[in-house]
Amino acid sequence: MTTVRLWSDAEAEADPAVKAVFDDIRATRKSDVVNxxxxxxxxxxxxxxxxxxNLKAIMVAPGALDPLTCELVYxxxxxxxxxxxxxxxxxxxxxxxxxTDAQYAHFLxxxxxxxxxxxxxxxxxxxxxxxxxxxx
Amino acid sequence: MTTVRLWSDAEAEADPAVKAVFDDIRATRKSDVVNxxxxxxxxxxxxxxxxxxNLKAIMVAPGALDPLTCELVYxxxxxxxxxxxxxxxxxxxxxxxxxTDAQYAHFLxxxxxxxxxxxxxxxxxxxxxxxxxxxx
Amino acid sequence: MTTVRLWSDAEAEADPAVKAVFDDIRATRKSDVVNxxxxxxxxxxxxxxxxxxNLKAIMVAPGALDPLTCELVYxxxxxxxxxxxxxxxxxxxxxxxxxTDAQYAHFLxxxxxxxxxxxxxxxxxxxxxxxxxxxx
Amino acid sequence: MTTVRLWSDAEAEADPAVKAVFDDIRATRKSDVVNxxxxxxxxxxxxxxxxxxNLKAIMVAPGALDPLTCELVYxxxxxxxxxxxxxxxxxxxxxxxxxTDAQYAHFLxxxxxxxxxxxxxxxxxxxxxxxxxxxx
Amino acid sequence: MTTVRLWSDAEAEADPAVKAVFDDIRATRKSDVVNxxxxxxxxxxxxxxxxxxNLKAIMVAPGALDPLTCELVYxxxxxxxxxxxxxxxxxxxxxxxxxTDAQYAHFLxxxxxxxxxxxxxxxxxxxxxxxxxxxx
Amino acid sequence: MTTVRLWSDAEAEADPAVKAVFDDIRATRKSDVVNxxxxxxxxxxxxxxxxxxNLKAIMVAPGALDPLTCELVYxxxxxxxxxxxxxxxxxxxxxxxxxTDAQYAHFLxxxxxxxxxxxxxxxxxxxxxxxxxxxx
Numbered sequence: 001m002t003t004v005r006l007w008s009d010a011e012a013e014a015d016p017a018v019k020a021v022f023d024d025i026r027a028t029r030k031s032d033v034v035n036x037x038x039x040x041x042x043x044x045x046x047x048x049x050x051x052x053x054n055l056k057a058i059m060v061a062p063g064a065l066d067p068l069t070c071e072l073v074y075x076x077x078x079x080x081x082x083x084x085x086x087x088x089x090x091x092x093x094x095x096x097x098x099x100t101d102a103q104y105a106h107f108l109x110x111x112x113x114x115x116x117x118x119x120x121x122x123x124x125x126x127x128x129x130x131x132x133x134x135x136x
Numbered sequence: 137m138t139t140v141r142l143w144s145d146a147e148a149e150a151d152p153a154v155k156a157v158f159d160d161i162r163a164t165r166k167s168d169v170v171n172x173x174x175x176x177x178x179x180x181x182x183x184x185x186x187x188x189x190n191l192k193a194i195m196v197a198p199g200a201l202d203p204l205t206c207e208l209v210y211x212x213x214x215x216x217x218x219x220x221x222x223x224x225x226x227x228x229x230x231x232x233x234x235x236t237d238a239q240y241a242h243f244l245x246x247x248x249x250x251x252x253x254x255x256x257x258x259x260x261x262x263x264x265x266x267x268x269x270x271x272x
Numbered sequence: 273m274t275t276v277r278l279w280s281d282a283e284a285e286a287d288p289a290v291k292a293v294f295d296d297i298r299a300t301r302k303s304d305v306v307n308x309x310x311x312x313x314x315x316x317x318x319x320x321x322x323x324x325x326n327l328k329a330i331m332v333a334p335g336a337l338d339p340l341t342c343e344l345v346y347x348x349x350x351x352x353x354x355x356x357x358x359x360x361x362x363x364x365x366x367x368x369x370x371x372t373d374a375q376y377a378h379f380l381x382x383x384x385x386x387x388x389x390x391x392x393x394x395x396x397x398x399x400x401x402x403x404x405x406x407x408x
Numbered sequence: 409m410t411t412v413r414l415w416s417d418a419e420a421e422a423d424p425a426v427k428a429v430f431d432d433i434r435a436t437r438k439s440d441v442v443n444x445x446x447x448x449x450x451x452x453x454x455x456x457x458x459x460x461x462n463l464k465a466i467m468v469a470p471g472a473l474d475p476l477t478c479e480l481v482y483x484x485x486x487x488x489x490x491x492x493x494x495x496x497x498x499x500x501x502x503x504x505x506x507x508t509d510a511q512y513a514h515f516l517x518x519x520x521x522x523x524x525x526x527x528x529x530x531x532x533x534x535x536x537x538x539x540x541x542x543x544x
Numbered sequence: 545m546t547t548v549r550l551w552s553d554a555e556a557e558a559d560p561a562v563k564a565v566f567d568d569i570r571a572t573r574k575s576d577v578v579n580x581x582x583x584x585x586x587x588x589x590x591x592x593x594x595x596x597x598n599l600k601a602i603m604v605a606p607g608a609l610d611p612l613t614c615e616l617v618y619x620x621x622x623x624x625x626x627x628x629x630x631x632x633x634x635x636x637x638x639x640x641x642x643x644t645d646a647q648y649a650h651f652l653x654x655x656x657x658x659x660x661x662x663x664x665x666x667x668x669x670x671x672x673x674x675x676x677x678x679x680x
Numbered sequence: 681m682t683t684v685r686l687w688s689d690a691e692a693e694a695d696p697a698v699k700a701v702f703d704d705i706r707a708t709r710k711s712d713v714v715n716x717x718x719x720x721x722x723x724x725x726x727x728x729x730x731x732x733x734n735l736k737a738i739m740v741a742p743g744a745l746d747p748l749t750c751e752l753v754y755x756x757x758x759x760x761x762x763x764x765x766x767x768x769x770x771x772x773x774x775x776x777x778x779x780t781d782a783q784y785a786h787f788l789x790x791x792x793x794x795x796x797x798x799x800x801x802x803x804x805x806x807x808x809x810x811x812x813x814x815x816x
Contacts, residue, residue, distance in 0.1 A: 001261065004376075040257075044380065051256070058242075058246055058249050065242045069205050074246055074250045076209045077215070077391070080799070081255075082625070082626050086254050113190060113191060114210045114217075115795045116190075117187065119760070120176075124138055124788065127137070127221070128172075129171045139767065180789070183792075193594075215391060217762070218762050227411045241452040248392045251391035252385070252388035259359060264545070276648075309529055323656075337511055345515060348485050349663075352485045355526040357529045360536045381466045382478055382481045386481070386485035393494055396448045398410055398445050400681070401441075401496075404496040404500045487667040488663070490666055513723060513727065519667050531619075531623040533631060546804050547805050548804050577811055581800075585800065607789075617756045620760070623757070630794070630801055647745055650738075650745045653738045660731075661731065662761040662763040665766055670765050672769075676768040676771075
């Protein structure tokens with residue numbers, strides 16, 4: 001259950017601002033599926049458009065990181081933030097972009113290891129080494 | 137300030153179990169620096185050795201993901217877990233492994249976007265689409 | 273499924289300490305519903321009473337912040353802490369206290385934006401400006 | 409210490425894209441101060457502009473929630489996410505927008521109470537009541 | 545639904561590396577049950593073995609903390625990290641190791657109180673007292 | 681730097697409500713030190729008194745869990761919540777209550793292991809086994 005209404009296709013068709021975004025999602029992804037996240041955001045067409053355009057610019061348009069790496073970073077943040085929906089949707093996206101079982105196994109190892117050392121460092125309150133204190 | 141003592145090089149030299157790990161860190165990284173994390177872990181030589189061996193197997197040995205991608209995933213988890221030390225050490229490691237300014241800028245965009253959509257999804261309690269419910 | 277037993281009305285009636293709190297919840301809220309949180313806490317009548325009295329003092333009694341603002345702050349913390357139950361119960365409470373769809377949409381925008389900039393600031397490890405270092 | 413360079417005013421003056429955003433920040437806020445967050449984001453002018461425009465639309469332009477309530481929600485998320493910089497900057501902003509000591513005290517009470525009940529609910533794994541499962 | 549396949553007993557029997565770990569789990573715990581966590585990890589036999597051996601060394605072998613205290617610490621971390629699965633599995637383990645209802649009630653009080661004061665301290669950004677800055 | 685004023689002893693002496701709590705803290709702990717947390721809370725004497733009384737009831741009065749175990753649970757929550765102040769104050773308290781170096785090393789092992797498996801379980805979205813779904 002959600003705290004907002006998930007818009008049906010019929011409702012989206014009847015609202016030009018929402019329809020424009022849903023159409024662009026379908027065209028960009030070459031798929032008929034508009035997933036639930038966008039159907040929830042549709043209650044606020046301004047936020048819907050802004051969020052989709054940012055996502056498209058960051059995750060779909062060519063960038064300095066390749067598409068699979070982008071998904072792995074997204075998955076890592078979503079896992080650490082415990083967002084079940086986002087873990088599922090971005091793991092599915094990573095597989096669609098070619099993530100192999102071996103790559104996913106390696107990813108899981110890193111996520112576990114990072115959480116482990118994060119916890120040890122925080123519990124011991126280790127100070128940052130001077131050697132790391134060099135900005136770009 | 138830490139909650140544990142950070143071992144000096146002299147102390148490490150005097151304890152064979154700790155010395156063995158510190159020596160391997162230096163040899164593996166081809167660097168004289170042993171950073172503070174390991175100096176804190178040295179209070180428990182078993183945990184020191186286990187943690188270093190896991191890290192070496194996951195982050196140093198060749199794996200399905202390339203070394204820079206491994207660091208980006210580690211950075212993403214550390215950022216979401218708010219581990220200042222780990223953010224600094226793994227951002228430095230990523231730069232050492234060739235991360236460009238453009239790649240780091242893209243990384244930052246993804247981390248921000250992921251945190252943003254994680255929060256929206258969680259606040260609206262969006263249910264996982266059936267389309268995503270396909271395991272490997 | 274819970275890790276504790278949820279007390280039924282019959283069980284609560286039979287325990288004077290629990291009954292007193294359940295009665296006060298019903299009288300204070302002018303509603304027959306005692307929600308699951310209190311039924312779980314009933315296993316520890318001292319904690320039940322303490323928690324309810326604190327909640328009543330902070331969220332029900334007149335205070336410096338108006339009732340709807342109180343719920344928005346509660347919702348924001350619950351969303352950031354990923355507490356599904358609390359998100360649902362306090363979003364429902366906010367609506368009962370008059371939250372409009374436009375207010376909820378604005379709330380969602382802020383929660384998303386705050387999570388976004390929190391993540392950017394943390395990842396870049398931005399130091400606090402002196403201008404902000406002024407206490408009350 | 410940051411993981412990125414914080415742009416000086418001189419550097420910002422020399423880059424038209426950054427200068428345009430810094431100028432707008434100063435004009436919008438009627439203040440000469442451009443705080444460190446924007447100086448770090450300046451390394452990526454596209455992200456700088458996008459983030460500032462979103463923040464201006466959500467936190468500065470008139471909206472369904474009044475300016476002080478917006479800051480309280482922002483503070484609550486930042487506190488739960490443990491973002492020290494954001495806690496300081498938005499607490500300062502809330503005071504600038506008129507937050508009284510009594511309002512801040514009430515805010516603190518709610519943040520503490522919410523974290524407390526979030527933890528109890530999560531530890532007991534309390535299921536959402538049907539009564540709360542009503543969307544807008 | 546998971547993002548990985550959960551291995552059946554038949555599949556585990558057919559893979560010597562997985563079978564060896566499953567057999568050791570059953571022998572160590574004197575129980576036929578191999579819970580889902582290990583069935584998911586089985587997709588990566590190296591990670592499966594490493595994780596089980598670490599868990600056995602830390603949570604099963606005699607150590608400086610008694611078995612019930614170990615479970616309470618594990619539960620506390622899992623609750624703060626919002627890991628529903630881990631909360632359930634380690635609360636069940638704690639009961640199996642003798643945790644009484646009174647001990648669990650006390651545990652819940654501490655977890656709630658700690659989350660409460662953590663939030664207050666973070667929101668007020670209280671500096672560490674010099675008196676606490678004494679390492680071992 | 682804090683977002684609130686930390687009350688000096690002189691100020692506390694001049695406010696009967698604050699003085700009463702500070703006096704009780706000193707008497708209960710048989711120590712002259714009143715740490716910064718209480719000096720920050722003093723801005724809201726009602727919250728100060730309520731928080732201290734809850735802490736005293738849960739962490740000082742005899743309960744089902746012994747004093748050292750109480751501190752270990754508090755430390756575990758504080759570490760997972762990344763509360764630097766609370767990590768320091770409760771690690772110091774645990775040492776004062778007799779925590780040995782060997783116990784602290786075991787504690788650190790558990791905290792790291794729990795964070796590790798929490799992350800793996802969340803990333804794989806492992807469902808709770810029926811065997812664990814038994815409440816008290």
